Amino acid sequence: MRRPRAREFGIELGGMEPGRYNSITDVDGVGVGHSTLIIGDDIRTGVTAIVPHQGNLYQENVTAAVDLFNAFGKATGLPQIMLEGVIETPILLTETLNTWKVADSVLDYFEERYGGAPSSLNVVVGETNGSYLTRNFGRHIGKEQVFEAIDLARSQKGRGPTPEGNVGGGTPMTGYGFKGGVGTASRIHDCFTVGVLVQLNCGGKEDLTIAGVPVGKEVELSKPPEESSGNSIMMIVATDLDANSRQLWKVAKRAAMGLARTGSYGSNRSGDFTISFSTGERSVDELVEAVPSKGDGFMNPVYKATVEATEEAIVNALFRAETMVGRDGNTRYALPLDQVERIFEKYGRHWNRP
Amino acid sequence: MRRPRAREFGIELGGMEPGRYNSITDVDGVGVGHSTLIIGDDIRTGVTAIVPHQGNLYQENVTAAVDLFNAFGKATGLPQIMLEGVIETPILLTETLNTWKVADSVLDYFEERYGGAPSSLNVVVGETNGSYLTRNFGRHIGKEQVFEAIDLARSQKGRGPTPEGNVGGGTPMTGYGFKGGVGTASRIHDCFTVGVLVQLNCGGKEDLTIAGVPVGKEVELSKPPEESSGNSIMMIVATDLDANSRQLWKVAKRAAMGLARTGSYGSNRSGDFTISFSTGERSVDELVEAVPSKGDGFMNPVYKATVEATEEAIVNALFRAETMVGRDGNTRYALPLDQVERIFEKYGRHWNRP
Amino acid sequence: MRRPRAREFGIELGGMEPGRYNSITDVDGVGVGHSTLIIGDDIRTGVTAIVPHQGNLYQENVTAAVDLFNAFGKATGLPQIMLEGVIETPILLTETLNTWKVADSVLDYFEERYGGAPSSLNVVVGETNGSYLTRNFGRHIGKEQVFEAIDLARSQKGRGPTPEGNVGGGTPMTGYGFKGGVGTASRIHDCFTVGVLVQLNCGGKEDLTIAGVPVGKEVELSKPPEESSGNSIMMIVATDLDANSRQLWKVAKRAAMGLARTGSYGSNRSGDFTISFSTGERSVDELVEAVPSKGDGFMNPVYKATVEATEEAIVNALFRAETMVGRDGNTRYALPLDQVERIFEKYGRHWNRP
Amino acid sequence: MRRPRAREFGIELGGMEPGRYNSITDVDGVGVGHSTLIIGDDIRTGVTAIVPHQGNLYQENVTAAVDLFNAFGKATGLPQIMLEGVIETPILLTETLNTWKVADSVLDYFEERYGGAPSSLNVVVGETNGSYLTRNFGRHIGKEQVFEAIDLARSQKGRGPTPEGNVGGGTPMTGYGFKGGVGTASRIHDCFTVGVLVQLNCGGKEDLTIAGVPVGKEVELSKPPEESSGNSIMMIVATDLDANSRQLWKVAKRAAMGLARTGSYGSNRSGDFTISFSTGERSVDELVEAVPSKGDGFMNPVYKATVEATEEAIVNALFRAETMVGRDGNTRYALPLDQVERIFEKYGRHWNRP
Numbered sequence A, B, C, D: 001m002r003r004p005r006a007r008e009f010g011i012e013l014g015g016m017e018p019g020r021y022n023s024i025t026d027v028d029g030v031g032v033g034h035s036t037l038i039i040g041d042d043i044r045t046g047v048t049a050i051v052p053h054q055g056n057l058y059q060e061n062v063t064a065a066v067d068l069f070n071a072f073g074k075a076t077g078l079p080q081i082m083l084e085g086v087i088e089t090p091i092l093l094t095e096t097l098n099t100w101k102v103a104d105s106v107l108d109y110f111e112e113r114y115g116g117a118p119s120s121l122n123v124v125v126g127e128t129n130g131s132y133l134t135r136n137f138g139r140h141i142g143k144e145q146v147f148e149a150i151d152l153a154r155s156q157k158g159r160g161p162t163p164e165g166n167v168g169g170g171t172p173m174t175g176y177g178f179k180g181g182v183g184t185a186s187r188i189h190d191c192f193t194v195g196v197l198v199q200l201n202c203g204g205k206e207d208l209t210i211a212g213v214p215v216g217k218e219v220e221l222s223k224p225p226e227e228s229s230g231n232s233i234m235m236i237v238a239t240d241l242d243a244n245s246r247q248l249w250k251v252a253k254r255a256a257m258g259l260a261r262t263g264s265y266g267s268n269r270s271g272d273f274t275i276s277f278s279t280g281e282r283s284v285d286e287l288v289e290a291v292p293s294k295g296d297g298f299m300n301p302v303y304k305a306t307v308e309a310t311e312e313a314i315v316n317a318l319f320r321a322e323t324m325v326g327r328d329g330n331t332r333y334a335l336p337l338d339q340v341e342r343i344f345e346k347y348g349r350h351w352n353r354p
Helices: A078-084 A096-113 A143-153 A245-261 A285-290 A295-320 A337-346 B078-084 B096-113 B143-153 B245-261 B285-290 B295-320 B337-346 C078-084 C096-113 C143-153 C245-261 C285-290 C295-320 C337-346 D078-084 D096-113 D143-153 D245-261 D285-290 D295-320 D337-346
Strands: A031-039 A043-051 A062-071 A091-095 A124-128 A181-189 A192-201 A232-241 A271-282 B031-039 B043-051 B062-071 B091-095 B124-128 B181-189 B192-201 B232-241 B271-282 C031-039 C043-051 C062-071 C091-095 C124-128 C181-189 C192-201 C232-241 C271-282 D031-039 D043-051 D062-071 D091-095 D124-128 D181-189 D192-201 D232-241 D271-282
Touching: A031 A143, A043 A096, A043 A143, A043 A192, A062 A078, A062 A245, A062 B245, A062 D078, A078 A271, A078 D062, A078 D078, A091 A096, A091 A143, A091 A232, A096 A124, A096 A143, A096 D096, A124 A192, A124 A232, A124 A271, A181 A295, A192 A245, A192 A295, A232 A245, A232 A295, A245 A271, A245 A295, A245 B062, A245 B245, A245 C245, A285 A295, B031 B143, B043 B096, B043 B143, B043 B192, B062 B078, B062 B245, B062 C078, B078 B271, B078 C062, B078 C078, B091 B096, B091 B143, B091 B232, B096 B124, B096 B143, B096 C096, B124 B192, B124 B232, B124 B271, B181 B295, B192 B245, B192 B295, B232 B245, B232 B295, B245 B271, B245 B295, B245 D245, B285 B295, C031 C143, C043 C096, C043 C143, C043 C192, C062 C078, C062 C245, C062 D245, C078 C271, C091 C096, C091 C143, C091 C232, C096 C124, C096 C143, C124 C192, C124 C232, C124 C271, C181 C295, C192 C245, C192 C295, C232 C245, C232 C295, C245 C271, C245 C295, C245 D062, C245 D245, C285 C295, D031 D143, D043 D096, D043 D143, D043 D192, D062 D078, D062 D245, D078 D271, D091 D096, D091 D143, D091 D232, D096 D124, D096 D143, D124 D192, D124 D232, D124 D271, D181 D295, D192 D245, D192 D295, D232 D245, D232 D295, D245 D271, D245 D295, D285 D295
Parallel strands: A091 A124, A232 A271, B091 B124, B232 B271, C091 C124, C232 C271, D091 D124, D232 D271
Antiparallel strands: A031 A043, A043 A091, A062 A271, A181 A192, A192 A232, B031 B043, B043 B091, B062 B271, B181 B192, B192 B232, C031 C043, C043 C091, C062 C271, C181 C192, C192 C232, D031 D043, D043 D091, D062 D271, D181 D192, D192 D232
């Protein structure tokens, strides 16, 4: 039985409409590819690639920004994004100890796929720590997986529905004590689209809140989840709105508000980073006209979309991820959806099943 | 009929215990004083003073930090706090156009109450825009009101229960389309106390969320609230834990997560600032021992306390503020608590009435 | 005998050409006005206004940025510039304790000169501490002086040559142990103009370096300068190049490099702030074409112009400022230009006297 | 003939005393190791390790800070230093495309030398682009070189005099159009030591300034230096003073002032980063007593030492680096010291030859 996404389950988060796939790939041109590596009893890892467009990003940069909300993390490439306001490579998400091998492999990708790597390249790799389920010192993610992920992100398939849960970089991750991983969601507006993809690996069970319902407190388990040694979330926000990097920086900051809605208080050793970018396909003019305001006030619907889509992407990661047994028999249990159903009824939630 | 605070109404936010007064004044030494000015039909204003301790702050600074989450605001004194990590004056909160007269009056306070103002003083004044209810160009808040507020904050009374709602700097403010103003709350832990005070003036009705319940969407009004021309929140976080300014900066960032829980998405022309400070009365040693962790990991309970207390302070502002008619007949209605009661029941909330 | 500016004296700083007035007013539309107040033996103060254009700045904002290099200062309005990337009022520079009265007076200016103040206004006032020469608790700078300064900045005269030295906000200031104050300079390029104005109040005598010559160490005084209680510099950078706020932020950061060339090491209790803005009159297209580069690389000549003009503005402040006796007989001596001439010869400098 | 360091040549920069080796290794416990790789005609590269102490840094972190003055660079590990205020690995400096292989090799170092790598590690690697002289796509720097460099840094030899110029990460680098590379210098004070090490790869010939003398403009070459494709400087500041991370952040910001003194204007595509750390061996108490001041004012001598040592480290890199021929016959000429001698005489500089 395939586990449903939040919306298939009947949960609506916020009031704006999701896009066709309810995925970051609803932003035209954006592609996602996962490479997942499961070997024997103790390797549960992978890498996820997000491409802002289908071409050579070094030749055609996209406008971008970063929010270091809770910067306990090893993501590469962020300072230069903050300075120059652009991204010049695909964005890769992986398991923490693979960060640098993954970054290094992106050079090979440029060399082999684009006929030459530049002499300097600001490679962007985000990470969360999956060592509870995977033996991570081996650093199994290298050139093969990186090529697979980026190639897929640059294909027709990569621009369609996005696999979630135990895939790609999200493979061994934990969310609010349950099995976490990759989640995505989107929001559409007459004048723009916003899509969010997260690699969820943070939070404690007691804090989990879904649509305002204290699910974490209410779910009964035979024993409490063991603590992970790591605890982080990478949030990627894409939009087609041709906002500048200062405006995208504000957009990035709203992702932490979506995270907050799911119950996180930003625990200390968590790397809660957001990277936002724009494909630049939709001029801001229409939106400026639709939302009369001084200055950047027209961005309000974009912020709202970002908060909603981030919240839903996190919930989707929990809904789609399945129980996984990893190294040393360590086990992360999937969020028990039957309990969630009862809890939601107790809290007077009206289902909106498709 | 006195309107109840959230907890008197039976609403508990988060799981940690509040302090004696459930106020920022639960942090030992911290005092709060309001001066409220209501004149005729069109002046509805005031100023609130928060003193981190009862002495001369210029002579005995407190460690402090700032988070500029959404910096559309005119607060004074913030850059120097970011650099030096200390506060050297009381913190004043007022209506936006009074900001500078209030700051200037603090010099007089030092001259007259402490026998001399220094030749340079980093006065800290926060503001939100109350012009929907008060005619603000007149800038009625000056020396008299500033002295009254600080003197009160430095009295026995100022260290007790804190008046909320339509008082001090919060007098003319709006929260989520309802009457807003001042709110406060606290959390205690074996090893520290955290107290938060907010001057609430932000949010749209549809977004208001209380304890996860979509109260804003459910409340029925005969007509929607008119928009204010301003939209901001000042959040002040006090603790007795002797954290350093870097740690207090992390604490400050968590206040925005409490704000997010009440439904805000950080609208663009909103000044959402947090100032955090420590009275330094409790060594971190006990907490470090209680929460085994590398680095700053021991701060997690402080973050959690900050998120919870910020959320509750915001809700308290809405619960305690009464309907106010101001300039040109403009009216802000109090959050209708009878409706809130029915909505909470609909959403399966269990009352915990004292 | 009028003291010469650096260039009149024969000192050239850097290699780019200055504009017509070698002043911030070489940026078309920019005006400067000083109001200077000297009363009796102990009041030596004033205020300087810089207008980015001659109209109503609230109605027509200019793009802007801020660098908080060494943020020991009380400047108002900076957080909102950092967020929104615009300035919506004239920029005022004054003596530290007058900061808030000056800010408050700008509201009156909008009310009286533009037929109405908005209900919220992000007033920008910078300050340095002049209390060595002026009795500053009196806060003598108010509406009258602010109006005089802004009116002058908005006149034909305000757009011509800019008075330097003991004028406006610079009246009581100290630079490198000598009499400091206001200085300005500009650089022109085929594709843009950059102008800088400083209010110089920082540095120690031994550190003063002019065109690489260790003037401070070489100048002989009968006794060393007494220390001031304050120590800061405000640097304002104007350009006509239509750069965005991120690019202007980079420009602002270069002003501290110009400051460094004059020997400063950024002493701790110094407020070394830079505000940069663009009048937007020159498209970047020409410059982008003239300086082939990826990304923001075309900005290099703008950075160079900023470093040079900042260095020269600082030196101009020292050259033009005359010895001043202030409160309690405190005296700041003008940089002795006869000694400077001999020192420069000793260090092999070639005069380029006009 | 061995090329002299600046001080051996007779040039003194600033007024404070250098330490025993005039190197970052004058800070007790700090070690430096270079691994240099020169193969055939086209590989000219290497890696430099700096260890803040001789033990396991993950087990015993040092307090640290970062300044992103001009963040066009790919350095890893910086966001977490900014958040947590500590460094938990050696600092490695290398050629840009080797950044990630070097980072990855540090994991192996922990595994093999310390008996186990943690499941998450914030590896700190800085880089500058050496592709003018070395064929960098090959990424020749890996485990062998990283081990050699760190092992050397952790040896008795690594704590002595530090090789400069064409060594380690500095091997293929360019400074102000001349051959650049590694340079170091230190300053001692009764109450602390400051040491700086730079990997110099930035600046244009015309801008080079040494001790205030416009050496770059005066040096005559048969043809102007070709432009490099990259342009950056990594600056590492060490001190034994037990300053906190906020104070070390201020220290880091002063390195850019030392850079400015050598003529840089911070060109756009330059990664000008500073990492500062403290070994914590000297309490601040003595310095606080020696420099009476409020707040952090006692740090002034530390700032001054940092500016001076950074300036001298840059000049040392230029003095010690020898002409190098690299890939495709590309050649970087050493700064011609005979010309420098004549230029200094022309500019009235008094030699202080040992």
